[in-house]
Amino acid sequence: MTARIVKHHLFWPAAILVALLVLNLPFTPGFFAVHIRGGHLYGSLVSILIFGTPLMLVALGMTLVIATGGIDLSVGAVMAIAGAIACWYINGESDQNSVGGVVVAVALALGACLVLGAWNGLLVARIGVQPIIATLILMVAGRGIAQLITGGFIITVLSKPYAVVGGYAWVVPTGVLIAAAAVAATVGLTRRTALGLLVESVGGNAEASRLAGIRARRIKIMVYVFCALCAGIAGLMNSSNLSDADANNAGLWIELDAILAVVIGGTPLTGGRFSIGGTVLGALILQTLKTTIFTIGIPAQANMVFEAAVVIVVCLIQSPAFRARVIGPFRRTGPPGPAAAPTTVETRVEVPS
Numbered sequence: 001m002t003a004r005i006v007k008h009h010l011f012w013p014a015a016i017l018v019a020l021l022v023l024n025l026p027f028t029p030g031f032f033a034v035h036i037r038g039g040h041l042y043g044s045l046v047s048i049l050i051f052g053t054p055l056m057l058v059a060l061g062m063t064l065v066i067a068t069g070g071i072d073l074s075v076g077a078v079m080a081i082a083g084a085i086a087c088w089y090i091n092g093e094s095d096q097n098s099v100g101g102v103v104v105a106v107a108l109a110l111g112a113c114l115v116l117g118a119w120n121g122l123l124v125a126r127i128g129v130q131p132i133i134a135t136l137i138l139m140v141a142g143r144g145i146a147q148l149i150t151g152g153f154i155i156t157v158l159s160k161p162y163a164v165v166g167g168y169a170w171v172v173p174t175g176v177l178i179a180a181a182a183v184a185a186t187v188g189l190t191r192r193t194a195l196g197l198l199v200e201s202v203g204g205n206a207e208a209s210r211l212a213g214i215r216a217r218r219i220k221i222m223v224y225v226f227c228a229l230c231a232g233i234a235g236l237m238n239s240s241n242l243s244d245a246d247a248n249n250a251g252l253w254i255e256l257d258a259i260l261a262v263v264i265g266g267t268p269l270t271g272g273r274f275s276i277g278g279t280v281l282g283a284l285i286l287q288t289l290k291t292t293i294f295t296i297g298i299p300a301q302a303n304m305v306f307e308a309a310v311v312i313v314v315c316l317i318q319s320p321a322f323r324a325r326v327i328g329p330f331r332r333t334g335p336p337g338p339a340a341a342p343t344t345v346e347t348r349v350e351v352p353s
Contacts (some may be wrong), residue, residue, distance in 0.1 A: 009266050012318045013281035020288045021045075024295045031295075040168045044291065050241075052287030053175035054079075054234035056280060058254055059261040060179075060186060061227030063279045066262055068203040068220050069271030070124060070131035075231040075258060077142025078116055079251030082109040082232035083239030084149040087157050096159040106165070110232050116142070117228025121221030139255070146247035155245045166240030175237045182230065187276050196274075199223065203271025261286055264314060285314065 005011055024031045024044070034043040058075050065072045089105040090096050116138060123134035164174055190196030198219055201209045206216045231251070239245045263269065264285055265278025289310055298306050316322045 009275060010277050010281065013265055013278055013285065016314050016317065017281055017285050017288060020285065020292055024288075024292055027295045027297070036171065039171060041171055041173065046173065048284065048287050048291055049176050050173045051290075052284055053173075053179040054237050054251075055254060055257055055261060055287060056179050056283040057182060057230045057234040057237075058251075059258040059265075059279045059283045060182060060276070061223075061230030062255075062258040063262050063265075063267055063274050063276060064186075064190075064199055064223040065131075065227045066203075066259070066267055066269060067199050067271055067274035068223055069206065070220065070224070071135065071259070071269075072120065072224065072227050073132065073135040073255050074116070074120060074138035074142055075227065075234075076251035076254045077139050077146065078113055078228050078231040079235030079238060079254065080146035080245075080247050081116065081142055081149070082113055082235030083245040083250050084146040084155070084247055085109040085112055086162070086236055087155040087239055087245035088149050090157045090159050090162055091155050096157055097161060099161045102159060102161040105162070106236060109236060110229065113228045113232030113235075114225055117225035118221060120228065121224035124224065125217040125220040143247060146245075146250070150245055150247045152247075157243055157245075159243075162240050163243065164240070166237040166242075175241075178233060178237070182233070183276060183280060190274075190276065200271075200273050203273070257286055258283075260311065264311075264318070266318070 021031070028044060031044045034041060034045060036042065058079070062072055062075065086105040086109040089108060090101060093101040095101065120135055120138060123129040123137075124131050167174055169177060190199065198209075198214055201212075201214060202216045202219045206220075210216045234254075235251060238250055259269075261282035262274075262279050263282070265275050265280070265282035267274045267278060289307055293303050293306055
């Protein structure tokens with residue numbers, strides 16, 4: 001039973017997450033405490049969830065893209081564009097607290113994200129541009145588009161309905177509810193239908209999938225659209241939480257964290273298979289690591305070095321080959337069994353008469 005649990009693909013990501021959480025306890029005695037203040041959940045664990053949900057959403061979309069053998073470097077720019085469009089529209093309204101205006105702003109932002117995702121998908125699937133190049137184009141141009149929308153300034157909004165997107169819905173943080181719904185819907189579509197097998201088959205061998213009758217191009221376009229949609233929702237949550245749209249810093253370098261979360265979760269960059277649960281744990285591991293850095297008092301100058309060192313250790317722990325090489329010499333071997341009796345080969349020689 002224990003061996004089966006240890007061999008589960010989610011065991012090591014879950015164990016690493018628990019270890020990082022426990023590491024904070026000596027430095028913050030009430031780290032695991034969760035309270036209700038002002039009608040909202042409050043605590044260190046709640047903060048990890050709040051700040052980790054944008055990364056979780058972006059990594060969720062990135063998982064399916066990587067499963068098809070692709071990559072999306074434009075998710076940070078898409079986040080900036082989504083926040084810029086929403087804040088630009090709300091800022092132009094006479095009443096920023098109008099629910100209808102906020103709904104239109106969110107719809108415009110998400111609609112633009114769908115178009116951007118379709119653009120990436122068409123470049124990759126139809127025109128044949130390599131995914132890293134196709135999405136790098138939007139990664140660079142997207143920042144410029146966001147700056148054009150904001151006019152090069154930070155747009156600040158004071159809208160209570162819009163603040164709910166990245167704030168609280170009653171007691172629970174809205175972002176947690178959105179992320180949970182997105183994860184549940186993705187798991188349902190990919191593991192309860194044939195969609196997941198189609199995505200994995202395209203990532204395993206796109207040409208063979210096409211010859212087998214699978215519309216590989218449509219699958220690729222679909223996953224890039226889904227990835228951009230997830231990034232757009234994350235951008236809305238980020239701008240709502242900060243009450244502004246910063247085209248330069250919104251979603252900056254989040255594409256690297258998303259790829260890292262996917263890899264930590266057990267999804268290979270070569271494509272062909274994926275793990276949604278692993279991606280969720282990977283995103284939580286990275287966000288918990290960022291919290292741990294400040295909790296244990298790592299100097300600001302060494303933050304990135306410490307984070308990189310921990311990530312290397314995490315990846316090594318998850319590697320079966322590394323564990324076999326390190327633990328293998330210390331494994332107890334049973335007593336040698338009884339020596340096998342030598343076999344006798346009977347040879348018959350016929351003597352001619």
